[in-house]
Amino acid sequence: MLARAIAATPWGIEARPVDVEVDVQNGLPQIQIVGLPDAAVRESRERVRAALKNCGFDLPPRAVTVNLAPADLRKEGNHLDLAIALALLAAHGQLPQEALAGRLVCGELGLDGAVRPVRGGLAIADLAGRLAARELLLPAGSAGEAAALGGIPVIPLPDLAAGIGHLLGSERLAPAVTNGSPGEPAGSLPDLADVRGQEVAKRALEVAAAGGHNLLFVGPPGAGKTLLARTMPGLLPPLTVEEAIVVTKIHSLAADLPPSGLVTRRPFRSPHPGISAAGLVGGGPVPRPGEVSLAHGGVLFLDELAEYRRDALEALRQPLEDGTVTVVRTRARLSYPARFTLLAAMNPCPCGHLGDPRHPCRCPPPVVERYRARISGPLLDRIDLHVEVPAVRLHDLGVRSAERSAEVAARVRAARERQGFRFGPRHPTPCNAALTAGELEAACPLEPGAGDLLAAAFERLGLSARAHARILKVARTIADLAGTGRISASQVAEAIQYRALDRRLG
Ligand SMILES: Nc1ncnc2c1ncn2[C@@H]1O[C@H](COP(=O)(O)OP(=O)(O)OP(=O)(O)O)[C@@H](O)[C@H]1O
Ligand SMILES: [Mg+2]
Ligand SMILES: [Zn+2]
Incomplete structure (x- = not known):
C-alpha cells in the first residue's frame, strides 16, 4: 500500500x-x-x-x-x-x-x-x-x-x-498563537545620556545609525568605546514587518533554540575575537548563516578589532560589499542575506596610549606598524566613519549630557524616512551607505560652496575615488538628519572630519 x-x-x-x-x-x-x-x-x-x-x-x-x-x-x-x-x-x-x-x-x-x-x-x-x-x-x-x-x-x-x-480527529489541538519576541529588555541597554563627553563619537553614532554607515572608534583604554557602541541598538528604528520576516527566518535557521515569535528588534551581534572565518560569514558542511547574516538588518560589533583573526576579517570584505554571503555547495549556490552596519573599536597601538597627552606610549614604531597592519587597507576602506575617541577629561566626567537616546533615535527615524522616500518603496536597501555609483550623483546635489570644498579636500588629503564617494554618502546622511535636500559646505566639512584615518593609518 x-x-x-x-x-x-x-x-x-x-x-x-x-x-x-x-x-x-x-x-x-x-x-x-x-x-x-x-x-x-x-x-x-x-x-x-x-x-x-x-x-x-x-x-x-x-x-x-x-x-x-x-x-x-x-x-x-x-x-x-x-x-x-x-x-x-x-x-x-x-x-x-x-x-x-x-x-x-x-x-x-x-x-x-x-x-x-x-x-x-x-x-x-x-x-x-x-x-x-x-x-x-x-x-x-x-x-x-x-x-x-x-x-x-x-x-x-x-x-x-x-x-x-x-x-x-479524536483530540484536536488548538493552533499556536504568536507571542512576539522577548529580546533584550530596553532597560538593560546603556543610554547615550549615560556617556559623558565624547560629543564627536556620539554624533558619529547618530550619523551611522541614520545612514547605515560603518563606523570605527579608535582610542585609549577606558575612553568609553565599548560603552558608546552598546548604545547603538537604542538609536535604530524598529524593523519593518518585511525586514522582521527576513531576520526571523535567518535567526530561526541558526540558533539552537528557534525564536518564539517574530524578531522585531534590530540584531546587535558581538562575536568573540576568536571566531573563525566560517563562524563569522557562514558555511560549513551543513550550511549555517554566520554572524554577518545574524546581524542582517542590524549591527555587527567587533570590539578590539585588531584581535580578530586576519582571515576572518578578510572574509568580511565580500559581505560588506554585496550585502549577501554566497556558500557554494556541490549541487548549488546558497546565499544568505548579510546587510549590516559594521561597528568596530580598537586601540591606536598595543599599549593603547599612542597620541594620549597624559600617558606616554612605550610601543616601538615597528610594533605599532604591525598592530595596525592587522586591519588591511581594503577593510578600512569599507568603513565610512573613522572616529578618534580620546580619553575622557575629568571636566567631562562631571557634566551629564542632556540628550537621551530616544531624542537621537527620533532624528534617526526621520532621516531614514527621508531616505526611504528618495529611494522609493521597491528599493532593496534604502540606506545612504548602500548608494551605488550610479545613484550617487543624482542623490547628492551640492550647494556651490560644498562642491569646491570637496574638490579642495580631495587634492589636499590625496583621497581615493572610493573615499570621495564615502564622504558624499556620509554628507547625504548628515543633510538628511538636518532635513535639507541640497548638501551644504558645512555638511561636507563634517563628513570629511570622519576620514581621520585616511591620513593616519592609510
Ligand atoms: N565617557 C564616559 N562616560 C561615562 N562613563 C565612562 C566613559 N568612558 C568610560 N566610562 C566608564 O569606564 C568603563 C570602561 O569604558 P569602556 O569599556 O567603554 O572603555 P573602552 O574605550 O572600550 O576601553 P578598552 O580600550 O580598554 O576596551 C565603562 O564601563 C564606563 O563605566
Ligand atoms: Mg572596550
Ligand atoms: Zn602604545
Whole structure:
C-alpha cells in the first residue's frame, strides 16, 4: 500500500517541499530510504522506528520503501521524521490517507515519541502558505515563530501521539498563537545620556545609525568605546514587518533554540575575537548563516578589532560589499542575506596610549606598524566613519549630557524616512551607505560652496575615488538628519572630519 505526506527542508533562508512516499510490500522486513538521504536521514529511520514503538504502534514486519522526492534536493533528515512516521502509519492502514492530504508536517522525533524543534519554522510556514496548505503541523517549540506569519493555522505538537490524535480527529489541538519576541529588555541597554563627553563619537553614532554607515572608534583604554557602541541598538528604528520576516527566518535557521515569535528588534551581534572565518560569514558542511547574516538588518560589533583573526576579517570584505554571503555547495549556490552596519573599536597601538597627552606610549614604531597592519587597507576602506575617541577629561566626567537616546533615535527615524522616500518603496536597501555609483550623483546635489570644498579636500588629503564617494554618502546622511535636500559646505566639512584615518593609518 502506498501513502504520502508533505514535509519541508531548509534551503538558504527559505524552505523547499519534500514529498515523502511510503510503500509497504510483503517481503524481507526492512525499512529502506531512498532519495539521496544524508547520514541524518539514515538516523531518522532509527528514530522513527523507536518513536512509533514507544507510542504503542507495533507495525508488522514488511518490506518498507520510503522515497524522498525530489531526489536531487539536499535534505536535512531531522525535518522529515514526522512525515515519515505518519506516512508509514497511513501505509499500514493505521491512519486514513485523507488525514494527511493538504497538510504540511515537519518535525524531528525523539526515541520516546517527543516531537523536537527544527530549524527554519518561519520559512516553513511561508512555504505552507505558498503551497496553500490547509494546516501546518510543527513541533511545539517551532510553532510560535511560524504562527507569527499569520494565514495558515500552525498546530503545535508536543509529541507524536498528540499529532496522531489531532489527525484522527479524536483530540484536536488548538493552533499556536504568536507571542512576539522577548529580546533584550530596553532597560538593560546603556543610554547615550549615560556617556559623558565624547560629543564627536556620539554624533558619529547618530550619523551611522541614520545612514547605515560603518563606523570605527579608535582610542585609549577606558575612553568609553565599548560603552558608546552598546548604545547603538537604542538609536535604530524598529524593523519593518518585511525586514522582521527576513531576520526571523535567518535567526530561526541558526540558533539552537528557534525564536518564539517574530524578531522585531534590530540584531546587535558581538562575536568573540576568536571566531573563525566560517563562524563569522557562514558555511560549513551543513550550511549555517554566520554572524554577518545574524546581524542582517542590524549591527555587527567587533570590539578590539585588531584581535580578530586576519582571515576572518578578510572574509568580511565580500559581505560588506554585496550585502549577501554566497556558500557554494556541490549541487548549488546558497546565499544568505548579510546587510549590516559594521561597528568596530580598537586601540591606536598595543599599549593603547599612542597620541594620549597624559600617558606616554612605550610601543616601538615597528610594533605599532604591525598592530595596525592587522586591519588591511581594503577593510578600512569599507568603513565610512573613522572616529578618534580620546580619553575622557575629568571636566567631562562631571557634566551629564542632556540628550537621551530616544531624542537621537527620533532624528534617526526621520532621516531614514527621508531616505526611504528618495529611494522609493521597491528599493532593496534604502540606506545612504548602500548608494551605488550610479545613484550617487543624482542623490547628492551640492550647494556651490560644498562642491569646491570637496574638490579642495580631495587634492589636499590625496583621497581615493572610493573615499570621495564615502564622504558624499556620509554628507547625504548628515543633510538628511538636518532635513535639507541640497548638501551644504558645512555638511561636507563634517563628513570629511570622519576620514581621520585616511591620513593616519592609510
Ligand atoms: N565617557 C564616559 N562616560 C561615562 N562613563 C565612562 C566613559 N568612558 C568610560 N566610562 C566608564 O569606564 C568603563 C570602561 O569604558 P569602556 O569599556 O567603554 O572603555 P573602552 O574605550 O572600550 O576601553 P578598552 O580600550 O580598554 O576596551 C565603562 O564601563 C564606563 O563605566
Ligand atoms: Mg572596550
Ligand atoms: Zn602604545
